[in-house]
Amino acid sequence: MGWLDRVEDQVDALTHARALQEASRSAESYALLERVIRTTKDPAARADALVQRLSALINLGRTAEFTRAIEEASAAVRDLAEPYLHGHLNALAALAAHHQGALDRCVTHLVKAARALGAVEDPDRDTAWGWHDLAMAYSYLSFHGYALGAIERARQLGVAAGIPEETFAAPGIRLRNAVALDHNGDSDGCLRVLRDVATDLSRFVRSGRAGRLRPSSLAAYGYAAARQGALGDRVETGGDADPARLLGHGGDSARARDMRQLGQVCLAVADGRPIEAVTRLDTIRVSTETLGAAEPARLRSIALTRAGDHAAAHRADRLAFRLAAQRNDRLRDVYIDGIAARIDHEEMRREAARFEGEALTDPLTGLPNRRRLERYITAVVARGDRVVIGVCDLDGFKAVNTRHGHHSGDLVLQRVAGVINRVMRRGDFVARYGGDEFVVVLPDTGMVEAAEVARRIEAAVRAEDWESLVPGTPVGVSIGFAEVSGGSGLRDALSVAFEQADREMLRAKSRPRAS
Numbered sequence: 001m002g003w004l005d006r007v008e009d010q011v012d013a014l015t016h017a018r019a020l021q022e023a024s025r026s027a028e029s030y031a032l033l034e035r036v037i038r039t040t041k042d043p044a045a046r047a048d049a050l051v052q053r054l055s056a057l058i059n060l061g062r063t064a065e066f067t068r069a070i071e072e073a074s075a076a077v078r079d080l081a082e083p084y085l086h087g088h089l090n091a092l093a094a095l096a097a098h099h100q101g102a103l104d105r106c107v108t109h110l111v112k113a114a115r116a117l118g119a120v121e122d123p124d125r126d127t128a129w130g131w132h133d134l135a136m137a138y139s140y141l142s143f144h145g146y147a148l149g150a151i152e153r154a155r156q157l158g159v160a161a162g163i164p165e166e167t168f169a170a171p172g173i174r175l176r177n178a179v180a181l182d183h184n185g186d187s188d189g190c191l192r193v194l195r196d197v198a199t200d201l202s203r204f205v206r207s208g209r210a211g212r213l214r215p216s217s218l219a220a221y222g223y224a225a226a227r228q229g230a231l232g233d234r235v236e237t238g239g240d241a242d243p244a245r246l247l248g249h250g251g252d253s254a255r256a257r258d259m260r261q262l263g264q265v266c267l268a269v270a271d272g273r274p275i276e277a278v279t280r281l282d283t284i285r286v287s288t289e290t291l292g293a294a295e296p297a298r299l300r301s302i303a304l305t306r307a308g309d310h311a312a313a314h315r316a317d318r319l320a321f322r323l324a325a326q327r328n329d330r331l332r333d334v335y336i337d338g339i340a341a342r343i344d345h346e347e348m349r350r351e352a353a354r355f356e357g358e359a360l361t362d363p364l365t366g367l368p369n370r371r372r373l374e375r376y377i378t379a380v381v382a383r384g385d386r387v388v389i390g391v392c393d394l395d396g397f398k399a400v401n402t403r404h405g406h407h408s409g410d411l412v413l414q415r416v417a418g419v420i421n422r423v424m425r426r427g428d429f430v431a432r433y434g435g436d437e438f439v440v441v442l443p444d445t446g447m448v449e450a451a452e453v454a455r456r457i458e459a460a461v462r463a464e465d466w467e468s469l470v471p472g473t474p475v476g477v478s479i480g481f482a483e484v485s486g487g488s489g490l491r492d493a494l495s496v497a498f499e500q501a502d503r504e505m506l507r508a509k510s511r512p513r514a515s
Helices: 011-022 026-039 043-060 063-077 083-099 103-118 125-140 144-160 171-183 187-206 215-230 243-247 254-270 274-283 295-307 310-337 346-358 370-382 397-404 406-423 447-463 490-510
Strands: 387-395 429-434 437-443 476-483
Touching: 011 026, 011 043, 026 043, 043 063, 043 083, 043 254, 063 083, 083 103, 083 125, 103 125, 125 144, 125 171, 144 171, 171 187, 171 215, 171 295, 171 310, 171 406, 187 215, 187 406, 215 243, 215 254, 215 295, 243 254, 254 274, 254 295, 274 295, 295 310, 370 387, 370 429, 370 437, 370 490, 387 406, 387 447, 387 490, 397 406, 406 429, 406 437, 406 447, 437 447, 447 476, 476 490
Parallel strands: none
Antiparallel strands: 387 437, 387 476, 429 437
16 A cells, blocks of 8 residues: 555645656646645645645755745654655755755755665555655765665666656766766766766667656756767767757756756857857856756866867866865765764754764765675675675775875775776675775676676776876776675675685786786
8 A cells, every 4th residue: 555545635636746746847736735735634645745845846946945845844744654755755855955055964864764765664656756856865965876776776666666667767867977077087987977878868769768758857868968069979969869959858847947058058069169158157057956066167168178278278177176076075074073063953963873873875985885885795695695796906096195195095086986886787786895995796696797897897997097187106906706605604604705805806916917
């Protein structure tokens, strides 16, 4: 029995409001929800309408109304023992807090949302949408690995509930991952992700399913294609994949409007009109949260480079890099200082303290950390699944810190994390184990496939342009894999596998490398 089956009043109106938001018609949905809130006496219907209204406000970008809407929805949901509703509200509250610049509250809501949605005993299409909104919040906070995991959960629940796969295509998640790579100097990595996004769109077009994509997804596909063009790839014009046409979608979504304006800048650059692109950037206003504060500065740098003004392009690029770094520093501060020190209310302090002990993400790279890795492996092995563990250790990293300092070392670690994440297969798991060591987990995989994954990782790391980032200090990676064998106790089996993988990694490190 799903959540709406428990609602006794105005179910048709609430269902229609959902459909309007899925079609990016949030203003109409908002008006309908206001009528439900004014007229219903059913606590469940009122709570659902208030949660949906918060979603509509976020889509419309009406930031000034977020706080009151969250307070009203929280009061309505508080006494309802429904994990879905608590989870969805916290996912939306995380998005709202992010748009308000309150990273501490955002992270706290993310933790609450994941716990509540994970506790739903009978997940349905509404639970799928809760996971979708949680994925969006993870993505905006640059927790790209978590975002991909949450959207995959949404997709699985959605398919089981009869929602077409393309509804949860969520190209915006990978788009934000791509531009974040570019903001940090990894333009090649950005292009690789954008090309993957374009491949997905081509698959939907070929299968005749592009018309069933959500308007917000079409706008994100359009921006991804336009951004490719700005970086020098050929832009396809005409037909279903024309970025100018795709950017016209998105309805009344504030994020789609931002992408439409920035997309026109990208298309001007791609079409050889860089001065027009710069002029457009001078006249538009977009939210820093849609694609990151660094995106307008980065586009200005690209346009100025095409115009031949390399000095101004360099200044714009440095600004983009500083803005991206400031965001990373702010996020790191949330963890280092502790969320508890930032929240005055005693109940919130207790929740934050629990989160602090449960932190599962490495703040530097955005990858799962050692604690999350251990829980994941334990769960996979406990199910009896076949699994291979790989230990990846960087070569030359000590020289990077010695010659260029720890800030450059952090940039190398971030780029390596992105490289490894990009080449993994769907369902594989990547974590930062500590220092310059990463661990990959390959479920339902044998050693032959693991060797191929190792070759892909090594080749991708080798292909990176380390000379431009840390001149004179090449970076490589040594990898060792081991299969977790059954029979003995779970803890012993994991320990043996880790030790064996570590030995294999050290053997790989000692082997001479081809020049």
